Amino acid sequence: xxxxxxxxxxxxxxxxxxxxxLAEQDPVVxxxxxxxxxxxxxxxxxxxxxxxGRFEGDELVAGCHLGANLVPVQCTPDDVGAFAxxxxxxxxxxxxxxxxxxxxxxxxxxxxxxxxxxxEYRSRQPxxxxxxxxxxxxxxxxxxxxxxxxxxxxxxxxxxxxEEVGVSPENDAGGGDLYRARxxxxxxxxxxxxxxDDHGVVFKAEVACVTPYAAQVQGVWVRPDRRGHGxxxxxxxxxxxxxxxxxxxxxxxxxxxxxxxxxxxAYARVGFRQTATFATLMF
Numbered sequence: 001x002x003x004x005x006x007x008x009x010x011x012x013x014x015x016x017x018x019x020x021x022l023a024e025q026d027p028v029v030x031x032x033x034x035x036x037x038x039x040x041x042x043x044x045x046x047x048x049x050x051x052x053g054r055f056e057g058d059e060l061v062a063g064c065h066l067g068a069n070l071v072p073v074q075c076t077p078d079d080v081g082a083f084a085x086x087x088x089x090x091x092x093x094x095x096x097x098x099x100x101x102x103x104x105x106x107x108x109x110x111x112x113x114x115x116x117x118x119x120e121y122r123s124r125q126p127x128x129x130x131x132x133x134x135x136x137x138x139x140x141x142x143x144x145x146x147x148x149x150x151x152x153x154x155x156x157x158x159x160x161x162x163e164e165v166g167v168s169p170e171n172d173a174g175g176g177d178l179y180r181a182r183x184x185x186x187x188x189x190x191x192x193x194x195x196x197d198d199h200g201v202v203f204k205a206e207v208a209c210v211t212p213y214a215a216q217v218q219g220v221w222v223r224p225d226r227r228g229h230g231x232x233x234x235x236x237x238x239x240x241x242x243x244x245x246x247x248x249x250x251x252x253x254x255x256x257x258x259x260x261x262x263x264x265x266a267y268a269r270v271g272f273r274q275t276a277t278f279a280t281l282m283f
Contacts, residue, residue, distance in 0.1 A: 007055040008082045011063070013041045018060045019051060022074050027213035028129050028253050029100065029276055033065045033073045035209035035216075049093065054082045066090050070097040070107075077106035084110045091115050094283065101125070101279035108281060118281040120166065122257055125279060126264065128272035129214070129253040133244060134237035135271050141195040142203060142238035145187050150180075153194055156201035157183050160221035165282065193239050195231075202226050203235035207243065215249035220263070232266040240270060 011019055016037055023034035033051075040046035049067025053060045063073035064083040070090075072080065080103060087094070088111055097104055101124060108121075145153055158176070162168045170176035186192040191207035201223060208218040217239060222231050240252050255278045256263050 008052060008086075009055075010044075011042050011051045011053045011060075013043055015053065015060070016042050019053065019063055019073075022053075022060050022063055024213070025074055027211065028251050029127065030073050031211055031214040031216045031253060032069070032209050033063065033071050034211045034213070036065060036067075038211065049090070050086075052083055052086055054079060066094070068093065068095045070094045072099045072103045072107065075099075075103045075107075077102055079103075080107040081110055083107070087111055088114055096283070097281040098278060101277045104279040104281065116283060118283050120280075120282045122280045122282075124258040124277055125255045126258060126274045127253065127255045127276035127278050128267055129251050129275050130240060130270070130272045131244075131251045132271060134240050136233055136237045136269060138238035138241045139195060139203065139231065139234035140238075142193055142235050143195070144190050144242070145192040145194050147184070147187060149194065149196070150184060150187065152196060152200050153187075153192070153204065154180060154183055156194070156204050156221060156223070157219065160204070160219050163221075164219075193235075193242065195235065199223075199225075203231050205236065205239050207239075207248070210249050213249065214251040214253050215243045217243075217252060217254040220254070227262075230266075232263065233269045236266065236270045 023030035169179035
């Protein structure tokens with residue numbers, strides 16, 4: 001009996017619907033890759049990278065986004081070998097590998113002997129989501145930011161990124177210009193939220209990507225001198241209420257470091273529940 005014909009290849013605009021359908025098999029977990037496919041139509045000029053797919057016959061059964069982020073899509077640990085060679089060819093451009101923890105671990109086992117040592121391996125990151133309005137009272141002063149807020153908002157974004165990732169985004173080529181442009185883009189889309197006092201930003205968070213199925217939140221931060229007063233809970237409640245109440249998306253998701261007990265407790269109080277476990281390798 002002949003084996004099913006298999007093929008691994010770069011996906012392009014003609015494969016867009018196939019890839020979106022693949023991501024929609026688990027649309028909240030795959031929100032980043034789904035969003036990128038819808039935004040770029042899988043055109044490499046806009047992707048800044050490539051998306052690869054593994055086919056069994058005519059059926060697309062697994063995918064891999066390869067850009068600044070390497071993100072497996074509907075892969076099992078057994079699928080990762082199909083993408084190992086292309087991942088190794090693009091390793092100099094990959095800043096992070098992120099996805100379900102078992103798949104990331106399996107991929108890393110395959111490519112590790114020929115890849116540079118990661119700066120950090122966060123092997124267990126609870127993936128959280130919620131599809132209902134928050135239990136707590138949303139902070140009344142958390143609002144979508146405007147271009148006029150950029151001068152106050154940008155230093156808070158740099159502080160959050162540096163605290164979370166361990167390096168400043170201003171260390172990248174361009175001295176932070178790309179990062180500033182990204183913050184401006186999020187403001188323009190109405191995806192940046194913050195509250196302010198006389199000393200600057202008190203709370204902030206951004207929606208990183210949106211599909212018809214989910215919105216993924218990132219960059220949650222409370223200014224250090226205001227921590228411990230429940231502002232993360234009320235601030236996130238405001239963000240969730242805005243996303244769900246405005247119809248931006250029917251589900252809000254995020255992932256958090258396992259060791260960040262205060263953040264995990266805050267998200268639980270808002271109403272998030274764990275639905276998966278992610279892992280991130282940072283280079």
